[in-house]
Amino acid sequence: MSYMGLPLRSFRRLGRIILLACHGMGHALIILGSATLFIRTIWRPRARHETVAQLYITGIKSLGVISVVAVFTGMILALQTGLELRRYGQEEFIGSAVSISIIREMGPFMTGLIIAASVGSAIAAQLGTMAVSEEIAALEVMSINPNRFLVMPRLVALAIMLPVLTVYTNILGILGGGIVGATQLGVSFQAYLDNATRFAENKDLFVGLFKAFVFGIIIATVACYQGLSATEGAVGVGRATRQTVITSFLMILIVGYMITRLFYI
Amino acid sequence: MITFDNVTKKLGGKMILDGVSFEVPKGETFVVVGLSGAGKSVTLKHMIHLLVPDRGTVRIGDDVISQARGPELERMRSRFGVLFQGAALLQWLDVFENVALPLRENTKMTEEEIEKTVLEKLTLLNMAESAEKFPSDLSGGMQKRVGLARAIVMSPEIILYDEPTSGLDPVTSRLIDGLIENLRKELGVTSVVVTHDLHSALSIGTRIMMIDGGKIVENAVPEEFIRSENETVKLFLESQYITRRGAWEKGMEGHG
Numbered sequence: 001m002s003y004m005g006l007p008l009r010s011f012r013r014l015g016r017i018i019l020l021a022c023h024g025m026g027h028a029l030i031i032l033g034s035a036t037l038f039i040r041t042i043w044r045p046r047a048r049h050e051t052v053a054q055l056y057i058t059g060i061k062s063l064g065v066i067s068v069v070a071v072f073t074g075m076i077l078a079l080q081t082g083l084e085l086r087r088y089g090q091e092e093f094i095g096s097a098v099s100i101s102i103i104r105e106m107g108p109f110m111t112g113l114i115i116a117a118s119v120g121s122a123i124a125a126q127l128g129t130m131a132v133s134e135e136i137a138a139l140e141v142m143s144i145n146p147n148r149f150l151v152m153p154r155l156v157a158l159a160i161m162l163p164v165l166t167v168y169t170n171i172l173g174i175l176g177g178g179i180v181g182a183t184q185l186g187v188s189f190q191a192y193l194d195n196a197t198r199f200a201e202n203k204d205l206f207v208g209l210f211k212a213f214v215f216g217i218i219i220a221t222v223a224c225y226q227g228l229s230a231t232e233g234a235v236g237v238g239r240a241t242r243q244t245v246i247t248s249f250l251m252i253l254i255v256g257y258m259i260t261r262l263f264y265i
Numbered sequence: 266m267i268t269f270d271n272v273t274k275k276l277g278g279k280m281i282l283d284g285v286s287f288e289v290p291k292g293e294t295f296v297v298v299g300l301s302g303a304g305k306s307v308t309l310k311h312m313i314h315l316l317v318p319d320r321g322t323v324r325i326g327d328d329v330i331s332q333a334r335g336p337e338l339e340r341m342r343s344r345f346g347v348l349f350q351g352a353a354l355l356q357w358l359d360v361f362e363n364v365a366l367p368l369r370e371n372t373k374m375t376e377e378e379i380e381k382t383v384l385e386k387l388t389l390l391n392m393a394e395s396a397e398k399f400p401s402d403l404s405g406g407m408q409k410r411v412g413l414a415r416a417i418v419m420s421p422e423i424i425l426y427d428e429p430t431s432g433l434d435p436v437t438s439r440l441i442d443g444l445i446e447n448l449r450k451e452l453g454v455t456s457v458v459v460t461h462d463l464h465s466a467l468s469i470g471t472r473i474m475m476i477d478g479g480k481i482v483e484n485a486v487p488e489e490f491i492r493s494e495n496e497t498v499k500l501f502l503e504s505q506y507i508t509r510r511g512a513w514e515k516g517m518e519g520h521g
Contacts, residue, residue, distance in 0.1 A: 046369060130355075138353035141313050142367045142415075143339040149370075 028225035031147055032217070035155045035224070038148040047153060054157030058119050059164060066114055070169040073110055074176025077101055082185040091185050095195030098177035103204045107170040109256055111162060112215035116248035120223040123154055124244035127227025128237035136228060146228060155220040162216030163209040170208070207263045214259065215252050222247045266291040266455050267312055267423070272321035272331075274307060281307045283479035284321070289472075294449050294456040296470035298463060298501070303476045305459040306350070309425055312457065313345055314338055325423070343371070346416030346454075350428040352408040354400040354415070360387070361396040364415045371419070386414040390444060406437035413444060417452065424448065426458040430465050442468050463505045467491070475501065 041047050081101075082094040127150060130136050139146050174196055181187035226240040226247070267289035274282040281304045289295040297305045310316040311323050314330050323331040330341045354363045364383045368374050374382070387393040390410040400408055409429060416424055426445060430438035446469050449456055460466055466473050467487050474484040475498055483490060483498045491502060 133351050134349045134353040135355060137310075137315050138347065138349055140315065141342055141345060141347045142370065142419075143342055144366070144370045 024225070024229075027229070028221050031151055031225050031228065032155070032221045034145070034147040035151040035220075038145070038152040039156060041148060042152065042156060047148070050149075050153040051156050054153045055161060057122075058115065058157045058161040062115060062118055062165065063168070065118065066111060066165055066169055067172055069110055069114055070107075070172035071176035071179075073106055073169075074098055074102060074173035074178075075180045077106065077173070078177035078180040079184065082181060082187070086185065091181075092187055092191055092195060094177065094181050094185065094187060095192040095197075096199035099174050099196035099200045100204060102173040102177075103170050103200055103208050105208070105256070105260070107166045107173060108162070108208050108212040108215060109252065110173075111166045111169045111212060112219065112252040112256075113249060115158070115162060115165065115216070116219045116223075116252065117245055119158070120219040120244050120248050121241045123220070123223035124227040124230075124240045125237055127224060128230030128240040131228055131230045132233050132236055151220070151224045151228075154224060155217065158216035158220040159213055160216070162212040162219075166209060166212035170205075203263070207259065211256055211259050214255060218251045218255060219248050222251065266326060267295075267457065268322075268324040269308070269311070270322045270324070272308075272311060272318045272323060274304075274311070274316065274318050276307070280479050282311075282318070282476075285476070285479070285481055286321075287474060287481060287484055289455060289457055291455050292449075292453060293471040294445065294458060294469050296458045296460060296466040296473045297476060298460060298466050298473060299476040300461065300501070304479050305461075305476055306427055308476065309427055309457065309459050312423075312425060313342055313347060343419065344422045346419065346421035346424045348409065348412045348416045348424070348426045348429055350431060352400070352405075352412035354408060354411055356400050359397050359399050360392065360403070360411050363400070363411060364418050367415065367419050382418060383414075386418050387411075389417075390414045404437075406433050406440065409433070409441060410444070413441075413448075417448065417454075420452070421454065423455045423457070426456065426460075428460055429458060430460060430462050438462065438465060439468075441465075445469050463502065 042051060077098045078094050081097045082091050085091045085093055085097070127136070130150075136146050136150075139149060174193075178189050178192045178196075181192040182189045223244045226244045230236040230240040232239075269285050269287050272282050272285045273280075285304075285308065297308055299305045307316060311318060311331065312325070314323075314333060317331055321331075322329050325341055325344060328337075328341050330338070333341050354360075355366070358366065361383055364386060365379050368379045368382060384393055384396070387396055390413055392407065392410050392414060395403065395407060395411075400411070403411065413429075424445075429441050429445065433441065442465050445456060445458065448454060449469075456469075458466070458469065467490075470487055472484070472486055473490040475482050475490075475495075477497045482495050483493045485493065490498070493499065493502075
């Protein structure tokens with residue numbers, strides 16, 4: 001065997017991986033673009049019905065897990081920050097520390113991760129099952145564009161619901177911090193709230209909500225692309241679901257950082 | 266009506282169709298048989314542009330469907346009804362809504378007209394009483410009948426059947442065969458049936474084509490098909506306990 005064989009094969013494999021990644025990204029962007037163009041058809045009865053159903057699945061059905069995560073995130077943030085601030089006698093400032101952390105970063109970030117893991121994976125599994133059982137092919141043959149019929153309602157629902165759920169996460173997270181402040185750090189709830197609202201700016205809220213909106217689009221695009229591209233039966237559906245969660249998590253982290261950098265530096 | 270001209274297709278580096286050429290005449294029930302992985306379903310998918318050939322063309326009448334895109338492709342596809350192997354019904358819609366779906370999405374029919382048309386098709390297939398059931402509540406045979414109702418609801422010129430009797434018991438299989446035959450007689454449609462069930466092929470087919478290794482090994486009327494001298498065809502016939510004489514008589518029973 002030639003000594004040149006191994007590096008050449010590795011180089012070729014790397015090239016193939018890059019090409020596949022570019023192909024996948026291109027395909028996902030085409031799905032996103034096509035579904036965005038179909039938003040004009042959202043007032044048709046079936047599209048409206050499907051969008052409302054997706055809003056319900058994304059919003060109402062996720063409230064339980066989001067509530068628990070939001071409250072405990074606020075509590076953990078308050079406790080960790082409060083214990084450090086107490087060393088300097090500044091524990092009354094936990095309100096602003098918790099509110100700014102949650103509104104700017106933790107609210108959209110935690111909401112994005114929860115929705116990617118619960119709703120995103122469910123979308124990938126559903127569309128993946130439809131793809132491997134030829135339901136997507138059946139739609140195409142009936143001249144029903146899957147990007148209009150399936151992707152658009154999910155895209156709209158996630159793009160609307162992520163900011164709404166983020167507001168909910170923000171509120172519960174700040175309240176959770178207040179509970180810890182009042183019960184364990186000796187900061188009255190009123191003082192905590194005064195401090196929380198004094199330092200947080202409108203910009204923090206709007207940048208956080210913008211992040212949530214972008215995360216919603218990312219989760220919908222990744223989940224729909226992975227689901228529609230599923231092949232090879234149950235194994236393929238499992239792969240699509242796993243890839244949706246991994247890719248969404250990574251993109252939420254990277255894009256979240258980029259948006260923060262864009263607005264705060 | 267459907268013309269394959271030197272169609273070649275590779276999938277995953279494997280040659281699935283190797284320069285395949287044939288014609289499906291209008292009004293016939295054209296059956297494609299072959300072993301698993303022979304390229305039968307791939308052939309069917311080329312007819313509706315779910316796959317495109319690497320080389321060659323697929324025509325529907327004068328239209329080249331293999332090169333069509335966008336609205337032109339939608340127009341060509343509207344000439345087809347397709348019964349998929351697993352029926353491919355949308356699980357969250359009931360039977361009525363599954364059959365009504367193409368009408369709701371592609372026509373401007375009123376709710377009354379849709380209801381009338383859907384119930385008419387479901388009645389034709391003895392499924393009207395199951396209109397409010399969901400696909401998960403139906404047996405495999407019933408799901409195929411609903412799939413067939415959906416395939417014919419837009420009154421297509423051509424109906425494609427992908428393994429219509431696979432996974433069904435012999436009685437239900439013959440029932441599906443009867444439905445295919447009735448649709449050809451009553452609606453005058455052109456049918457293409459992909460199957461590995463030779464009893465079914467001999468029962469409903471007006472012409473039978475066998476594919477093996479990506480090539481056509483036989484394309485003949487049923488009487489000639491069972492007398493084929495091709496070794497692959499002979500083996501295929503024998504594997505289903507069909508003798509040259511008895512088989513034809515057995516197969517013809519389906520014609521009643």
